[in-house]
Amino acid sequence: MPVKLKYGSNKASGNRSLIERLHLDNSIVRGLLVFVLGCVVVAISVLGYYYFKYEHVVDQRLHGGPIFANISQIYAAPREIRPGQKISADRIGVELRRAGYNYNSQLGTYEIKGENIFIKPGPQSYHTTDGATISTPGGVVQRITAENGASLSAYELEPLLITALSEDNSRTKRRIITYKDIPPRMVEAVTSIEDRNFFEHSGVNFLRIIKCGIEDVASGRKRCGGSTITMQLARGFFLTPEKQLKRKMIEIMITFQLESRFSKQQIFEMYANQINLGHRGSYDINGLGEASQAFFGKDLKQLDTAECALLAGMIQSPSRLNPYRHPERALTRRNVVLESMVETNAITQSEATRAKAEPLRLAAPNVDASEAPYFVDMVHDQLVQRINDQDLAHQSLRIYTSLDPELQQVASEAVEAGMKDVDELVRKRYERKKEGGPITYPQVALIAMNPHTGQILALVGGRSYAASQLNHAVAQRPTGSIFKPFVYAAAYNTSLNGTNLDGNGPFTAVTRINDDLQDFGTAGKSYMPNNFVKGEYPGMVTAVDALAHSLNIATISLAQEVGYNNVASLARSAGIVNARGTPSVAIGTYNATPIDMAGAYTVFANNGVHIKPWMLASVRNSSGDIVADYSAEAKQVLDPRVAYLTQSLMEAVMNYGTGGTVRGRGFTAPAAGKTGTEHDAWFAAYTSSLLCVVWVGNDDYTDIKIQGADAAAPIWAEFMKHAIKLPQYSDVKPFSPPEGVSIARIDRATGLLSDASCTDKSMSVAFLDGTAPTSSCTQMSDNPQNFIQKILGLGGHQDSPAATPYVTPRAQAPNGVTPTPAQPANAAAPAATDQPAQETKKKKNIFQKIFGGGHDDKKTDPNSGQPPQ
Numbered sequence: 001m002p003v004k005l006k007y008g009s010n011k012a013s014g015n016r017s018l019i020e021r022l023h024l025d026n027s028i029v030r031g032l033l034v035f036v037l038g039c040v041v042v043a044i045s046v047l048g049y050y051y052f053k054y055e056h057v058v059d060q061r062l063h064g065g066p067i068f069a070n071i072s073q074i075y076a077a078p079r080e081i082r083p084g085q086k087i088s089a090d091r092i093g094v095e096l097r098r099a100g101y102n103y104n105s106q107l108g109t110y111e112i113k114g115e116n117i118f119i120k121p122g123p124q125s126y127h128t129t130d131g132a133t134i135s136t137p138g139g140v141v142q143r144i145t146a147e148n149g150a151s152l153s154a155y156e157l158e159p160l161l162i163t164a165l166s167e168d169n170s171r172t173k174r175r176i177i178t179y180k181d182i183p184p185r186m187v188e189a190v191t192s193i194e195d196r197n198f199f200e201h202s203g204v205n206f207l208r209i210i211k212c213g214i215e216d217v218a219s220g221r222k223r224c225g226g227s228t229i230t231m232q233l234a235r236g237f238f239l240t241p242e243k244q245l246k247r248k249m250i251e252i253m254i255t256f257q258l259e260s261r262f263s264k265q266q267i268f269e270m271y272a273n274q275i276n277l278g279h280r281g282s283y284d285i286n287g288l289g290e291a292s293q294a295f296f297g298k299d300l301k302q303l304d305t306a307e308c309a310l311l312a313g314m315i316q317s318p319s320r321l322n323p324y325r326h327p328e329r330a331l332t333r334r335n336v337v338l339e340s341m342v343e344t345n346a347i348t349q350s351e352a353t354r355a356k357a358e359p360l361r362l363a364a365p366n367v368d369a370s371e372a373p374y375f376v377d378m379v380h381d382q383l384v385q386r387i388n389d390q391d392l393a394h395q396s397l398r399i400y401t402s403l404d405p406e407l408q409q410v411a412s413e414a415v416e417a418g419m420k421d422v423d424e425l426v427r428k429r430y431e432r433k434k435e436g437g438p439i440t441y442p443q444v445a446l447i448a449m450n451p452h453t454g455q456i457l458a459l460v461g462g463r464s465y466a467a468s469q470l471n472h473a474v475a476q477r478p479t480g481s482i483f484k485p486f487v488y489a490a491a492y493n494t495s496l497n498g499t500n501l502d503g504n505g506p507f508t509a510v511t512r513i514n515d516d517l518q519d520f521g522t523a524g525k526s527y528m529p530n531n532f533v534k535g536e537y538p539g540m541v542t543a544v545d546a547l548a549h550s551l552n553i554a555t556i557s558l559a560q561e562v563g564y565n566n567v568a569s570l571a572r573s574a575g576i577v578n579a580r581g582t583p584s585v586a587i588g589t590y591n592a593t594p595i596d597m598a599g600a601y602t603v604f605a606n607n608g609v610h611i612k613p614w615m616l617a618s619v620r621n622s623s624g625d626i627v628a629d630y631s632a633e634a635k636q637v638l639d640p641r642v643a644y645l646t647q648s649l650m651e652a653v654m655n656y657g658t659g660g661t662v663r664g665r666g667f668t669a670p671a672a673g674k675t676g677t678e679h680d681a682w683f684a685a686y687t688s689s690l691l692c693v694v695w696v697g698n699d700d701y702t703d704i705k706i707q708g709a710d711a712a713a714p715i716w717a718e719f720m721k722h723a724i725k726l727p728q729y730s731d732v733k734p735f736s737p738p739e740g741v742s743i744a745r746i747d748r749a750t751g752l753l754s755d756a757s758c759t760d761k762s763m764s765v766a767f768l769d770g771t772a773p774t775s776s777c778t779q780m781s782d783n784p785q786n787f788i789q790k791i792l793g794l795g796g797h798q799d800s801p802a803a804t805p806y807v808t809p810r811a812q813a814p815n816g817v818t819p820t821p822a823q824p825a826n827a828a829a830p831a832a833t834d835q836p837a838q839e840t841k842k843k844k845n846i847f848q849k850i851f852g853g854g855h856d857d858k859k860t861d862p863n864s865g866q867p868p869q
Contacts, residue, residue, distance in 0.1 A: 071164040071165055071173075071174065071175075071176070071396075072164065072165045072396060072397035072398075072399060073161055073163070073164045073165070073397070073398055073399065074161075074162045074163055074164070074165065074376055074379060074399045074401060075126070075159040075160065075161055075162060075398060075399065075400045075401065076159050076160045076161075076162050076401060076403045076404065076405050077159060077400075077401060077402050077403055077404055077455065077457070077617065078126060078127070078156035078157055078158065078159045079095065079156065079157045079160075079404075079728070080154050080155070080156050080157075080728065081134060081141055081144065081154065081155045081156070081157065082141065082144075082153065082154045083141050083142060083143060083144065083153070084140065084141060084731075085140070085141045085727040085728070086139060086140055086141075086727055087136065087139065087140075087141060087727055088115070088136050088139040089112050089114075089115050089116055089117035089134065089136045090112065092110075092117050092119075092134060092136070092157065093110060093112050093117060095157055095160070096108070096110050096119065096157060096158060097299070097302075098160055098299065099157065099158035099159065099160050099161070100158070100161070100299075101119075101158060105122060106122045106123055106124040107121075107122050107124050107125055107158065108120060108121040108122040108125050108158055109122065115135065115136050115137050115138075116133055116134065116135050116136070117133070117134050117136070118131060118132075118133045119131055119132055119133075119134070119155070119157070121158065123624065124623070124624045125158060125624070126158060126159050126398075126400060126618070126620070126624075127156060127158070130146065130147060131146075131147045132144055132145060132146050132147065132152060132155045133145045134155060159400055160405055162371060162372060162376065162401070162403060162405065163371040163372075163373075163376055164290075165376070165380060172283065172284045172286055173283045173284065173285060173286065173290050173294075174273060174286040174287045174289070174290050175287060175289035175290045175293065176273055176287070176289065177269070177272060177273060177287070177288065177289040177300060178269060179265045179266070179268060179269040179272075181289070181300060181301060182268075182269070182272055182288065182300060183300065183301055183303065183308065185303070185304075185305050185308045185346075185347075186272075186288065186300065186303065186308045186311070186312070187268065188308075188341055188344070188346035188347075189305075189308040189309045189311070189312035189337055189341060189346070190229075190268075190271075190272075190312045190315070191229070191344070192312075192337065192340040192341045192343070192344045192346055193312050193313065193315075193316075193336070193337045193340045194229055194232070194312070194315060195228045195229040196340075196344055198228065198229050198230075198264065198268070199264050201228065202256075202259055203228060203230040203231070203255040203256060203258065203259035204228060204230075204231065204252055204255055204256070205228050208228075227251070228255070229267065229268065229271050230255045230258055230259055230267055230271075231251050231252070231255045232271065232275070233258065233267060233270055233271045233274060234251050234254035234255045234257075234258060235251050236274050236275065236276075237254075237270075237274065272287060272288045272289075273286070273287040273288075273289070274286065274287065275287065275288070275315055276318055277290075277291040277294075277295075277311065277314050277315070277318045278291075278314065278318030278319055278322050279318075279319075280294045280295075285318075288300055288311060291311055291314075292307075292311070293363075294363070295310075295311070295323060295362055295363060296361070296362065296363055297363030297364070297370060304355075304358075305338070305341075305347060305351065305355045306334065306338070306355040306356070306358040307361075309334045309335075309337040309338050309341065309355065310323065310330060310333075310334040310337075310360075312337050313330070313333035313334050313336065313337045314330070314333070316333070321333050323360055323362055324362065324365050327360055330360070331360065334356075335356050338352040338355050338356055339352060364409065364412075370405075370408075370409070372403055372405075372408050372458075372459060373465040373469075374459055374460065374461030374462065374465060374469075374471045374473060375401070375403055375408070375456070375458075375459040375461075375615065377461075377469065377471060378459070378471065378473075378474070378615060379399060379401055379615055379616060382615070382616055383399065383616070383619070386616070386628065386630075387619070387627075387628070396621065396622040397619055397620065397621060397622075397627065398619070398620040398621070398622070398624070399616070399619055400616075400617045400618040400619070400620070401615050401616060401617060402455040402456050402457060402614060402615045402616075402617060403456070403457065403458070403459075403615070404457040404458060404728070406726055406728075407448055407457045407458040407723060407726065407729075408457075408458040408459075410458070410719060410722045410723050410726070411446050411448055411458035411459070411460050411719055412460055413722075414446070414715055414718040414719035414722065415444055415446055415460045415463070415715060415719075417718055418444075418714055418715030418718055419442075419444055419463055419696075419715075421714060422442060422444075422696060422706065422711050423441055425706055425710065425711065426439060426440075426441060426442065426706070427439060429705060429706075440698050440700065440702065441463075442681075442696050442697055442698050442704050442706075442711070443462055443463060443468075443470075443472050443696070443697060443698070443699055444460065444462065444463055444472065444694070444695065444696050444715070445460060445461055445462070445471075445472035445473040445475070445594045445693075445694070445695045446458070446459070446460040446473075446594075446692065446693070446694050446695075446715065446719065447459055447473055447594050447595055447598045447613070447692065447693045448690060448691070448692045448719070448723070449598050449599075449602075449613055449690075449691050449692075450689070450690070450691070451601070451602045451605035451606050451611075451686050451689075451690070451691040452602075452605070452606050452611075452689075453611065453632060454599070454602065454611030454612055454613050454614050454632045454633075454634070455614065455615075455632075456595075456598075456613050456614065456615045457690075459473055459615075460473070461473045461474075470699070472594070472695065472697075473593065473594050473595050474593045474594075474595060475593060475594075476578075476591040476592065476593055477591055477592070477593070477594075477679075477680050477695065477697055478588060478589055478590070478591055478678040478679055478680065479576070479588035479590065479591070479592050479597060479676060479678065479682065480587070480588040480676030480677050480678030480679075480680060480682050480708065481550045481552075481587060481588055481658075481674060481675060481676040481677060481678070481682070481708070482588065482597060482674045482675070482676035482682045482683070482684040482693075482708075483571065483576070483579075483585075483586075483587070483588030483590075483676070484547060484550065484555050484586065484587065484588065484674060485547065485604065485646050485649070485650055485674055486567060486570055486571045486574065486576070486600075487555050487558055487559045487562065487567050487586045488543060488547055488555075488558070488646050488649055489570060489603075489604075489638060489642055489643070489646040490559070490562045490563075490566050490567045490570050491507040491511075491543070491558055491561070491562045492507055492641075492642040492645045492646060492768070493562075493566070493570070493638075493639070493642055494506070494507055494562060495507045495508070495768050495771060496639060496641075496642065496768070501558075501561045501562070505771070506768065506771045507543070508543070508765075508767055508768070508771050508772070509542065509543050509544040509645070509648065509649060509746075509765045509766065509767070510542045510543065510544065510746060510751035510765065510773065511542065511543045512540040512541065512542060512751070513540070513541055513542075513543055513546050513554040513555075513557055513558050514539070514540060514553075514554065514557050515531070515537055515538050515539060515540070515541050515546065515551050515553045515554035515557070516537050516539055516553070517530075517537050517553065518553065518557065520556050520557075520560060520583040521583075522582070522583065527583055527584070529552050529553060529556060529583075529584070529587065530552065530553075531551055531552050531553055532550060532552065532677065532707075537553065538551070541554055542748075542751055543558070543649065544649055544652050544763070544765065545652075545657075545748075546558070547649045547650070547652070547653060547657070547674070548649070548652045548653050548656060548657030548658070549657050549658060550653075550657070550658050550674075550675060552586075552587050555586045555587060556583050556584075556586045556587060558586070559583070559585065559586035560583065563581075564581040564582055564583060564585055564586070565581035566581075567579075567581070567585055567586060568580050568581040568582075568585050569581075570637070570638075571585070571600070573610070573635075573637045574599070574600040574603045574610050574637050575592075575596050575599045575600045575610060575612065576590070576592045576596060576597070576600050577592075577596075578590045578591050578592060587678070588676060588678050589678065594693050594694075594695045595613050595693075597682075597684055597693050598613055598684070598691060598692075598693040599611065599612055599613045601684050601686060601691055601693070602691065603637045603638050603643060604638075604643050604646055604647045604650065604672065604686075605643075605647070605672075605686045605691055606643075607640040607643055607644075607738065608636055608637055608638030608639055608640045608642065608643040609634050609635065609636055609637065610634065610635055610636075610637045611632055611633070611634045612632065612633040612634075614630065614632055614633075616630045617629070617630060618630065640738040641738055641740045641741050641768060644735070644737050644738055644741050644766060645741065645766050645767075645768060647672045647735060648672075648735075648765065648766035650672035650673055650674055650685070651670070651671070651672045651735070652763070653672070653673060653674050653675070654671050654672060654673055654685065658674075658675040658707075658708070658709050659673050659674065659675055659683070659685065659709070659713060660709075661675075661709045661710070661713040661714060661717065662685070662713055662714075662716060662717040662720070665714060665717040665718070665721070666717070666721060667717045667720050667721050669687055669720075669724055669732040670687065670688065670732060670733070670734045670735060671685050671686065671687050671720075672685060672686060672735065673685020673686065673716075675707065675708035675709045675712070675713060676708045676712075677706075677707050677708045679697065679698075679701065679702070679703045679704065680695060680696065680697030680698075680704055681695070681696040681697065681704055681706050681707060681708040681710070681711035681712045682694070682695055682696075682708045682712050683708050683709075683712035683713040683715075683716045685716060685720075687720070687724065687729075687732045688731075688732055688733045688734075688735060689729050689731065689732060689733075690720070690723055690724070690729050692716055692719060692720060692723075694712040694713075694715045694716045694719075695712065696708075696711040696712050696715070737766060740768065740769050741766050741767065741768060741769065742766070742767055742769055742772060743764055743765070743766055743767075744764070744765055744767055744772045744773070745762050745763070745764055745765075746762060746763055746764075746765045746773070747761070747762050747776075747777040748761045748762060748763055749761065749777070750777045751773065752773045752775050752776055752777045753772075753773050753774075753775065753776040753777070754776065754777060755776045755777065755778050757777070757778045758776070758777040758778065
């Protein structure tokens, strides 16, 4: 019994312990439940707080204006199609597609039928909506017919887009696209490698995030990317890129906001405009639209499968996968994307194999060539001045300019190639002279323009825009000897009214000028300049030889006779505003910019009319309405006869003077120009349709110690050789003399008319009517009077009647630019066409100094490439 009682007591005690334990367990469970519930409440509260907090942030970002501002865009000059040009209907169609024409574009449409193309500009076109049909049998434009059946002499295509203005001070470029602008292959490429389930999930792939979190913990690095496309967009719009848990939670909250507000297509469109794809030059490339142009030079719609895969692959690491710097990495990543597209059934394995076989076909790496950044910067600065608005980039403007993209490409390539040769010359000079310290490599500028309209067609402002944004095309530099033609033009001005220079009769190309060492000092101060080759003083030389061989002393001597103030005044009227009436003005010691000098040379190329270089044509708003139109500024500076006579002297520079370098490099078309060396190296010259100025010099203003003929002229020759192969510049014609100018064949040894008994060294020389010699070289020895006249400087033109001064201005075109008369096919030969043979250098005797014989010892074969400066 006691045992039984004891047993019962133990059982009761056990029951109580169990009950107590159950109560305790229930308490723990309740506590846990309360704790979990509390955590849930806290989590919901926190998430709710952040959700509503970032809902406000998202609202501000989305409703504070357009997500992406429509950036103002810069367009090239419209390409002009003319009968006779070598271009096919298909090629015209390619250019129109690049401009934005398609079957339903508001910009314009076109239709190709065989070798004919019908073009119809739309309501948003730069042009009126008048259409035309261009017939191109055999790839040559035969005729252009308007919609009304009228025959047209020319037709302008839609201007091509060059680039967009930078969005902000961070130098970001973006071309806004819509989802419809994105080819399906591009969407498939991006989603296959970045977010395969993008169109199915709700914005966050939690399994992928957990997996990446485990990988990051295991590796000790934050390298795994678990973000969906929507999350990447959220991060790019609102957050900083660092990887932190708090930032990831905020990213998720914003992702939910975006997914609840936008469709998948809208999200992808924003993503395609927002992603960074590296940089080109000094600009960041944002968005697939800008990247397509930057890396392939194409519109996004024109990309093939391999190109879409390349861009999609770059998203992961734009700098490391940049195809210009790391082509092998870029190709490997592209092929990974192609395999991913096979796995997602976007393409077949055979399509992937074909795409993998494609090599990289990138746009030219030279950003200066494709986007003309120095030119664009100048356009922006001019717009700020004229429209007086600093925020031009965000006004959705269409800015139409003077640029020719094809010529810009040629200019950039010529500069790139030419500066390699200049660098080699610099290195050799340092090695030869054993100069200490680092080598100073020079900078460069090239300006190409239409001499008859003032249109700046191409502009390179430096070696590399990425390295330096300093635009040397607008840098003030001493002009050197490219200024000298203005001295000779001022001298020709005196001939218009019959004024004699120092008793020698009216000034002509064969007027003798003293090139002996002399003092041109003023106000009691000595000024005794040397020629470029010190110690060489040829004595009395003809004007044509003095300019051809860039003789400093002879040129200053002529300026002294003409009047330094007259020379400076003429130069200022031609746009060289810093010129002053001192002896040194004659040899270009005063500053001007390369653009100034390009404008100044239009007075010689354009019948005496100076046209201020321009680059802005028109500004339109996004609807195509005109905001502002701009016209050229032109004024008559020289009599057309004086312009031609000076030009004929510059033809001699090209044919047997210091400009002979360009002939030795294969440029044979009619041209006129001048070299220059004054610390810097210059070359300024032009054909009948194209004017180009090249400058090479050091940023620190130290002497480059290289002649213009060796540094600048080769770049000019390289540029012009390729430029005249373009259809729009191929019709180079000889220069035609205006009324009142005649051409005579002159014996170079005597300066008299050439006949059969003279030396075989003669040249064609332009003269103002009534000022040419009347005696021949044979008559000089037979006629004592001519002999005495020659000794006394009284040439056969001494008693000729004065030329009639220029009075009547030329007719003005509606745009304010003086029209240039058409150049006939049978135009007169260039004013100087001789190619002298090499001579042995001889010491001059007294008779050679009187008659000018012997001065030809400085001439060099233009093929030598080493003419004296």
